[in-house]
Amino acid sequence: MPYPSHSRLNRRGLLAIAAGVLLVGTTPLAAGAAPNNGFKTIQPSMLTFGANSPIDMTIKPIITVGDMVGSYRYESIPDGISIMAAGKNSAHVYVNHETSTVPFRYNASPTVANSENDFENSMVSDLVIHKGGGVLSGELIIESAAGFQRFCSNFLAREVNGFDRPILFNNEEGIDWVYTNGDSWAGNLENAVDRDAVRQIGAVVAYDVAAESYSTIWGMGRLNHENNVAIPGYDHPVLLSGDDAFNQVAPQSQLYAYIAAGANEVMADEGDLWVFVADDSDINDYYDFRYDGTLSDGGTNPISGHFVQVPKDIAMGKLGADADARDVKSTDFVGYPLPPADGTWQRPPQASSGVGIDGPQWVLEYWGDQPAVNAFQFLRIEDIAYDKRPGMSNVVYLADSGRGSSGSPAYGKSTNGRIWKMVLDPEDPTTVLELSILIEGDNSEVKTLSEIHQPDNIETTLNGLLITEDP
Secondary structure, three states: OOOOOOOOHHOOOOEEEEEEEEEEOOOOOOOOOOOOOEOOOOOOOOOOOOOOOOOOOOEEEEOOOOOOOOOEEEOOOEEEEEEOOOOOOOEEEEEOOOOOOOOOOOOOEEEEEHHOOOOOOOEEEEEEEOOOOOOEEEEEEOHHHOOOOOOOEEEOHHHHHOOOOEEEEEEEEEEEEEEOOOOOOOOOOOOOOOOEEEOOOOOOOOOOOOOOEEOHHHHOOOEEEEEEOOOOOOOOOOEEEEOOOOOOOOOOOOOEEEEEEEEEEEHHOEEEEEEEOOOOOOOEHHHHEOOEEEEOOOOOEEEEEEEEOOHHHHHOOOOOOOOOEEOOOOOOOOOOOOOOOOOOOOOOOOOOOOOOOEEEEEHHHHHHOOOOOOOOOOOOOEEEEOOOOOOOOEEEEEEEOOOOOOOOEEEEEEOOOEEEEEEEOOOOOOOEEEEEEEEOOOOOOOOOOOOOEEEEEEOOOOOEEEEOOOO
């Protein structure tokens, strides 16, 4: 999801169950004690079914932001949700809270006192919920003190995904610089004198469910991670992640793969990062796929492609393999320029002009832009889902929110975004057999309400795709 638009105090959430599906929304605060059969919020549901909905469906509110279950408090801005069985009649429900002390609206001279957005950094909750909808227990498995920011979607990888035990992937969606210890935010830290005391956000945090511990997987790249999805069928971890780029003036969102031998190697950050590249060097960005089905070079889609391995220091975004090593900047690499000053790369929070934010994200972007790499540039890859039909998990769907610009569609201009379809080689995940547009948001010269608008989260069932718009 994009940056939330409101502070913690007025972004309140509700967890509800509807026909077996967990939903997040907004409703007033509530409090209550947990009975023997589990806690249920006293607040009414914010969700209702339309007149044409099946009559056998119901919505049951479960828990609301601010509710207490024992000493546990359900926190604000609930985002990613993953579910795992917890015995015969209950389930672990892992919920990301996309809280962040880094502000979403900035002051010209920011301080902790005048510009922090939320009271706390990102957190992850583990709720044990009975099949009847009552919350049996709740705890924070990643707390604010860990200093992570803007946890967006999450994904629970299991045996079917090439893991020998459940690993929950949480994703920072942002580009700001923060302190590594203590108060995360205290103004513009990009040019901090003590670079060992600061870092750029945009990391992936993996939580080992069995070990009840987590690690930052720096080698998955520093970027605006929306989600990390483990693709089944390869007998070892193959995770795909997109760059949810916040500046869509020019295409600068890539698709990455992280490939490792097993869960232990993932947790030890011993895997490799790869970036998607089209086989046809003339087809290298979103706009090369035109809304009328043609390609900019006169061909037609689909196209083929492959993944290119990212050098370890570029992928890590750090000077050395030590997790405590300082984050890289352009000046740490020969021939790497400062970020552009033309507005095509996100600037520091207080800047309306000048160069963009330097750091690991810019270094990774610049490396991929070089002709020797020529990484394919999407506009804004948000969520990812693989096909759930038997034998088709190598088919992957990518939600690209596009630029969201106004006006009529035209070449070189996205208004609504699209859903991409990617077919991986079932034997080699670094080979892409096909990339094509499955759903086009700008497929005519007249912008219509019936077209998809800024697709964000996506999931599949045996029968189709579930797509959430976030205009």
